[in-house]
Amino acid sequence: MLNYSTSEENHIKAIYHLQKDGSVTTNELAAELKTRPASITDMMKKLRTKKLVHYEAYKGFRLTAEGRKLALIIIRRHRLWEFFLAEKLKFSWEEVHEVAEDLEHVSSKKLIDKLDEYLGFPRFDPHGDPIPDAQGRIETSKQVCLTELPPGKQGIVCYVSDQSSGMLELLGHKKIGMGTRVEIRKRFSYDQSMEIKVKQQITTISGDLARNIFVKYDE
Amino acid sequence: MLNYSTSEENHIKAIYHLQKDGSVTTNELAAELKTRPASITDMMKKLRTKKLVHYEAYKGFRLTAEGRKLALIIIRRHRLWEFFLAEKLKFSWEEVHEVAEDLEHVSSKKLIDKLDEYLGFPRFDPHGDPIPDAQGRIETSKQVCLTELPPGKQGIVCYVSDQSSGMLELLGHKKIGMGTRVEIRKRFSYDQSMEIKVKQQITTISGDLARNIFVKYDE
DNA sequence: AATTAAATTTAGACAAACCTAAAAAAAATA
């Protein structure tokens, strides 16, 4: 595997994040990276010669297969470090991103694969974003607390933080378990309770319960 | 605390390592960093304006108090990462240096202090070199296996890797404990046994025993 | 469709960190 500069890596990563569908524009990328449009044009020419992006003047750019592979490597590094910082070093949720921005450019593959193993092959970073595996495969879903599932979106229960018998009894009664599909129908700001659809039925759950249920959903 | 480039940090660190006593020369530093002498001159001028080195043309250079402080910060980062890689990620002894060369340039103080705490405030890296603490204080001694104590040097026992009762019995008999001063008098290559001086007396210990005793000594 | 506005690219400059080749200073030696 070739080696890329921090700046090249940051450009590739930014394109990956912006490129939801269709192509990314010069101004968008300049805004994202806090540089000037002229600098973006220069860099795109370079990344084109390195076959990391498809680029034609005035037509925007998209990652090549190679470019996407690199983006996933960088995102893997970033999210594994975020997990490490939060889980092992007890950084708070909001602090991990900035430090991971630096750590993600240390490029030893062996380091990252061993870190992954040490952390127990986590699937989601502290923000709920999926972590690509060593082969660059990534889940399309994001993991969030049920309280943050966008209303109308289908979520799949994947984790419950409180494993007490009281919690399990309640979950059993509501017919909620690992893999159950849920969807938020209505939220009440007064007490954070919500009406959700579970197995074709509507039930109400408390904010306390919702805060302990985590779901995956596609963005 | 200001921020320095990777290249500046590497120069500062190299000067620290070469500057045993007296000043460091242009050629020495160029050899150490695998650059050309002309490049060293350029960098020394820059580091002088930043008040990190004392430098006068043709007279070599030494770190200022400020420069030494920076060097110790970089060495602290390097050795803590080495410890992490060996202890937690199970990298081998010889592999840790190269990866730590990259990690040492990630400059978050909070990261390093939390890493230090997570690792249990280790005092020596996997090579036996002392790790500076958060205030930049560093022990002058190096920690090595008794088999590697230079003959004639005084060593102080600081760690015994095998804590079995058999080992403790033997150590008690030989009057060797934590803090005991030892000195190698003669080594026998045939079976790695050695004659050592302990409390004014000469005794013989086996290679097996020596391999489990660790000592600190000043270089 | 013509004109104006916005986005993008080109052209030329700059700083950082390196380089080579030549000049100057210091050290070694005859």
Added chain:
DNA sequence: TATTTTTTTTAGGTTTGTCTAAATTTAATT
């Protein structure tokens, strides 16, 4: 001490990644 050798510095060039200002292309509006 005079001369040669070695070390160090200066002068000028290169690459990377950024910038500004001007030119060009594309998109929007009248």
